[in-house]
Amino acid sequence: MKVGKKDLEELKKKVALGNRIMFYQGLADYHGHVSARIPGTRSFFIKPVLAPLGEIAPKHIISVDIDAYKEVCEQNYAKAGNQRAVTKLKNPPRETMIHAALYAARPDVNSVVHTHQTIATAFSVAGTPILPIYNQAAVFAPETPIFPSPRLIYTVQDGKEICATLGERNAMLLKGHGIVVCGDSLEYATVHAIYLERTAYMQFIASCVGKPTVMPQPEIDYMKQNMMYRSYDAFAYFKSLLPKGARL
Amino acid sequence: MKVGKKDLEELKKKVALGNRIMFYQGLADYHGHVSARIPGTRSFFIKPVLAPLGEIAPKHIISVDIDAYKEVCEQNYAKAGNQRAVTKLKNPPRETMIHAALYAARPDVNSVVHTHQTIATAFSVAGTPILPIYNQAAVFAPETPIFPSPRLIYTVQDGKEICATLGERNAMLLKGHGIVVCGDSLEYATVHAIYLERTAYMQFIASCVGKPTVMPQPEIDYMKQNMMYRSYDAFAYFKSLLPKGARL
Amino acid sequence: MKVGKKDLEELKKKVALGNRIMFYQGLADYHGHVSARIPGTRSFFIKPVLAPLGEIAPKHIISVDIDAYKEVCEQNYAKAGNQRAVTKLKNPPRETMIHAALYAARPDVNSVVHTHQTIATAFSVAGTPILPIYNQAAVFAPETPIFPSPRLIYTVQDGKEICATLGERNAMLLKGHGIVVCGDSLEYATVHAIYLERTAYMQFIASCVGKPTVMPQPEIDYMKQNMMYRSYDAFAYFKSLLPKGARL
Amino acid sequence: MKVGKKDLEELKKKVALGNRIMFYQGLADYHGHVSARIPGTRSFFIKPVLAPLGEIAPKHIISVDIDAYKEVCEQNYAKAGNQRAVTKLKNPPRETMIHAALYAARPDVNSVVHTHQTIATAFSVAGTPILPIYNQAAVFAPETPIFPSPRLIYTVQDGKEICATLGERNAMLLKGHGIVVCGDSLEYATVHAIYLERTAYMQFIASCVGKPTVMPQPEIDYMKQNMMYRSYDAFAYFKSLLPKGARL
Numbered sequence: 008m009k010v011g012k013k014d015l016e017e018l019k020k021k022v023a024l025g026n027r028i029m030f031y032q033g034l035a036d037y038h039g040h041v042s043a044r045i046p047g048t049r050s051f052f053i054k055p056v057l058a059p060l061g062e063i064a065p066k067h068i069i070s071v072d073i074d075a076y077k078e079v080c081e082q083n084y085a086k087a088g089n090q091r092a093v094t095k096l097k098n099p100p101r102e103t104m105i106h107a108a109l110y111a112a113r114p115d116v117n118s119v120v121h122t123h124q125t126i127a128t129a130f131s132v133a134g135t136p137i138l139p140i141y142n143q144a145a146v147f148a149p150e151t152p153i154f155p156s157p158r159l160i161y162t163v164q165d166g167k168e169i170c171a172t173l174g175e176r177n178a179m180l181l182k183g184h185g186i187v188v189c190g191d192s193l194e195y196a197t198v199h200a201i202y203l204e205r206t207a208y209m210q211f212i213a214s215c216v217g218k219p220t221v222m223p224q225p226e227i228d229y230m231k232q233n234m235m236y237r238s239y240d241a242f243a244y245f246k247s248l249l250p251k252g253a254r255l
Numbered sequence: 256m257k258v259g260k261k262d263l264e265e266l267k268k269k270v271a272l273g274n275r276i277m278f279y280q281g282l283a284d285y286h287g288h289v290s291a292r293i294p295g296t297r298s299f300f301i302k303p304v305l306a307p308l309g310e311i312a313p314k315h316i317i318s319v320d321i322d323a324y325k326e327v328c329e330q331n332y333a334k335a336g337n338q339r340a341v342t343k344l345k346n347p348p349r350e351t352m353i354h355a356a357l358y359a360a361r362p363d364v365n366s367v368v369h370t371h372q373t374i375a376t377a378f379s380v381a382g383t384p385i386l387p388i389y390n391q392a393a394v395f396a397p398e399t400p401i402f403p404s405p406r407l408i409y410t411v412q413d414g415k416e417i418c419a420t421l422g423e424r425n426a427m428l429l430k431g432h433g434i435v436v437c438g439d440s441l442e443y444a445t446v447h448a449i450y451l452e453r454t455a456y457m458q459f460i461a462s463c464v465g466k467p468t469v470m471p472q473p474e475i476d477y478m479k480q481n482m483m484y485r486s487y488d489a490f491a492y493f494k495s496l497l498p499k500g501a502r503l
Numbered sequence: 504m505k506v507g508k509k510d511l512e513e514l515k516k517k518v519a520l521g522n523r524i525m526f527y528q529g530l531a532d533y534h535g536h537v538s539a540r541i542p543g544t545r546s547f548f549i550k551p552v553l554a555p556l557g558e559i560a561p562k563h564i565i566s567v568d569i570d571a572y573k574e575v576c577e578q579n580y581a582k583a584g585n586q587r588a589v590t591k592l593k594n595p596p597r598e599t600m601i602h603a604a605l606y607a608a609r610p611d612v613n614s615v616v617h618t619h620q621t622i623a624t625a626f627s628v629a630g631t632p633i634l635p636i637y638n639q640a641a642v643f644a645p646e647t648p649i650f651p652s653p654r655l656i657y658t659v660q661d662g663k664e665i666c667a668t669l670g671e672r673n674a675m676l677l678k679g680h681g682i683v684v685c686g687d688s689l690e691y692a693t694v695h696a697i698y699l700e701r702t703a704y705m706q707f708i709a710s711c712v713g714k715p716t717v718m719p720q721p722e723i724d725y726m727k728q729n730m731m732y733r734s735y736d737a738f739a740y741f742k743s744l745l746p747k748g749a750r751l
Numbered sequence: 752m753k754v755g756k757k758d759l760e761e762l763k764k765k766v767a768l769g770n771r772i773m774f775y776q777g778l779a780d781y782h783g784h785v786s787a788r789i790p791g792t793r794s795f796f797i798k799p800v801l802a803p804l805g806e807i808a809p810k811h812i813i814s815v816d817i818d819a820y821k822e823v824c825e826q827n828y829a830k831a832g833n834q835r836a837v838t839k840l841k842n843p844p845r846e847t848m849i850h851a852a853l854y855a856a857r858p859d860v861n862s863v864v865h866t867h868q869t870i871a872t873a874f875s876v877a878g879t880p881i882l883p884i885y886n887q888a889a890v891f892a893p894e895t896p897i898f899p900s901p902r903l904i905y906t907v908q909d910g911k912e913i914c915a916t917l918g919e920r921n922a923m924l925l926k927g928h929g930i931v932v933c934g935d936s937l938e939y940a941t942v943h944a945i946y947l948e949r950t951a952y953m954q955f956i957a958s959c960v961g962k963p964t965v966m967p968q969p970e971i972d973y974m975k976q977n978m979m980y981r982s983y984d985a986f987a988y989f990k991s992l993l994p995k996g997a998r999l
Contacts, residue, residue: 037988057984059991089980091936093987123887129953132884133961140380141431142405143371157886157970183885183966192339209377214960215711216462217381222431226405236337240305243341244285247307388628389679390653391619440587457625463959464710465629470679474653484585488553491589492533495555636876637927638901639867688835705873712958713877718927722901732833736801739837740781743803 030061039122108166145230157183278309287370356414393478405431526557535618604662641726653679774805783866852910889974901927
């Protein structure tokens with residue numbers, strides 16, 4: 008597959024939009040990042056370290072080579088160092104390893120989202136997995152695994168461990184830290200990060216008024232497949248909610 | 256009853272407004288739909304498939320013949336098919352059967368609302384019916400039935416089954432899926448879909464701080480009757496909350 | 504005490520502001536009303552029936568004579584009758600008796616607020632009184648009584664019964680219906696209706712994470728006195744939050 | 752350390768910004784205050800009594816001498832006295848002693864925040880400490896102490912008692928009253944007051960869906976150190992969220 012310059016520009020724009028959507032959905036601040044694999048390569052596009060997600064434009068997007076990054080991951084982490092000032096680096100995020108490790112381990116994954124979104128992260132604190140309780144949550148079946156440590160993910164070893172926890176699933180909680188959602192398209196990963204938070208909210212309410220029940224397996228299977236396609240509608244919808252000044 | 260062209264235009268506008276109100280109340284996104292029976296016919300007006308509810312204008316409204324739809328319901332469902340792109344169809348929603356079946360089974364019903372509204376749907380996940388706990392919830396007495404499956408409703412058989420679950424009531428939960436509210440007017444169905452969510456929120460709080468109690472039967476009976484009239488005030492109020500740019 | 508025309512205009516404006524503040528705090532819609540006694544008289548100012556509270560201007564304010572109203576209360580109630588249309592009456596609210604009865608029974612009361620505010624009403628549904636759990640809730644000590652019926656309050660007998668439930672307190676829940684708050688000034692009644700909802704929210708959270716404790720009596724006594732004065736600061740603050748287009 | 756006039760102006764501006772940020776985060780109204788020590792002195796900058804935090808400008812900032820204030824603290828408290836009118840004093844807040852006492856007792860503290868923020872205060876009502884449950888909450892380890900009384904803090908003795916409760920920690924709940932957060936910089940204290948509320952919300956959710964677990968000690972130690980630096984990024988981020996008209 009050959010990717011032209013115009014395709015790359017479109018992809019950068021989509022990565023910027025994904026970051027903005029997570030911000031305007033109230034699910035990310037200056038932490039967290041949305042990335043996308045550059046088709047046919049071992050590289051991906053990602054936003055810079057600590058930059059607020061709502062302001063990301065295509066020109067800010069950084070290209071990261073998976074294999075080269077593994078060599079420099081610890082130095083990259085250290086660059087956002089101990090200064091009593093605002094970080095002005097243009098480096099990749101300190102936890103870029105979340106993305107590099109997943110793209111390396113999972114050829115089916117073309118986009119990764121990491122956030123500290125509040126309700127899903129609160130479930131991680133409680134050690135309670137998020138369940139496939141309604142149609143838009145089918146993708147989380149049989150349940151979201153929980154990575155057991157809040158530590159920041161930046162070494163090659165960290166990357167290996169989160170991949171082992173995630174396995175073949177598409178969403179995972181990081182205990183006392185945040186969440187990771189991935190998928191075959193940026194649209195899929197972004198909208199499922201949004202649906203993960205909505206599902207967590209619904210599961211919280213359901214836990215307070217009764218006992219949450221998971222969907223039957225046939226409906227889970229059907230909706231999992233269905234969301235491969237419906238994610239494009241969902242992404243277009245969430246994009247349409249961006250305030251006028253924030254559209255690209 | 257003869258319905259003139261002007262009446263039809265007014266009705267289309269009201270259907271568009273009902274959709275917009277559900278959106279601006281935060282109860283619907285690109286899923287869900289508000290419809291109204293065309294008086295004196297076996298047809299109804301409904302929004303198109305997957306179009307965000309906040310943007311529906313009278314010109315988008317589709318007329319659906321109840322009997323003809325039963326013949327084509329499965330093809331209609333299939334049209335919003337498996338494409339990795341935004342759906343641009345102008346067909347009726349995939350779940351138009353929710354509406355067709357209810358208008359056929361319930362001559363007293365002139366409007367139907369289906370949404371995935373968060374809190375009421377969370378009650379469905381918990382298997383907990385929503386109760387007539389305060390005046391604006393009298394219509395939900397004795398409690399909202401719960402359709403037991405999250406499956407999408409599109410076949411004639413699906414339609415029969417939801418009608419059997421609903422019976423003579425005006426609101427129902429679809430487990431792991433969403434809600435259906437109907438009534439003798441679009442005003443009634445729309446405002447009760449809003450009050451259903453508010454009731455669910457109040458019942459959730461009441462469950463956390465004590466035990467929710469239902470209203471005495473005489474007050475339920477009085478308020479059920481009263482809401483036939485007060486729904487017009489309520490609808491006018493919710494319409495007045497639409498942002499300036501979104502009014503029709 | 505003689506009240507000049509200018510004072511009356513100022514009072515009408517303050518009543519309008521009280522209604523608007525309750526709307527913009529998200530605590531009232533087209534139900535509920537804020538009123539104030541006209542000093543030195545047996546009359547009070549109140550908004551018209553079913554008019555959205557956010558739009559009330561001084562010119563809409565109605566003067567109601569307490570004694571005369573008792574004669575006409577049931578006719579007034581009936582006027583917002585059974586029409587399938589928006590109520591366009593300029594009559595006092597159907598539940599004006601809440602106000603008339605309290606002004607008659609409680610010479611210390613110069614303002615009354617009635618709303619259906621969500622969280623406090625949810626407490627009424629649960630049968631759980633709201634408690635003096637923090638400084639701004641001292642006024643609710645020893646706890647808010649709960650009127651046991653959701654029925655609408657419009658007869659002389661209804662009025663007597665709610666006064667009996669309230670006694671000498673300043674806030675009461677109406678089970679499955681709403682709340683009543685009163686006080687020696689419109690500022691006091693309005694801000695305590697706001698604090699009642701905030702207290703309910705805090706008591707809800709506290710109930711979920713532990714057991715709410717009430718304040719010690721000396722601090723309750725001190726704060727109750729203190730709020731006679733601090734209510735003016737609080738009212739000025741909530742007034743400052745009105746959007747520019749909604750200020751008077 | 753010598754502090755020039757320009758540095759003082761910058762610090763006043765930062766104190767004003769801290770107050771505004773707390774307001775626009777929805778964590779303070781006309782109660783509460785953000786202060787900062789004037790470097791190399793026994794004085795600090797603070798906003799005036801009862802002024803809404805969202806409107807504080809550098810010109811409103813008051814300089815308070817720690818030692819002199821102890822002499823006048825009770826008179827200062829009495830100045831916001833018993834008037835049925837809006838307080839127009841330009842005095843320091845009635846509870847300035849919270850700040851004076853902490854700056855005197857804790858040379859490491861350069862900024863203090865006091866608010867009545869809703870969820871954290873609800874935890875105080877329940878007697879439930881806020882725990883280090885996720886990375887941005889490490890600073891609250893091992894848990895927030897709870898000062899046992901809701902009384903207003905204005906005497907020298909009050910000041911001593913809250914310092915004894917706080918000890919060497921950086922955040923404390925005041926039962927039935929509010930919270931205090933302090934730190935080595937205004938950035939640190941402000942962002943941790945925000946994170947305290949977010950942590951309380953997450954701990955509430957976690958308590959409803961399971962049992963909140965605290966972070967392991969090594970991650971707590973690492974993040975505590977890390978936040979000395981990351982607070983500058985966080986503060987810049989929250990500052991960027993101020994609406995255009997509210998920036999300084």
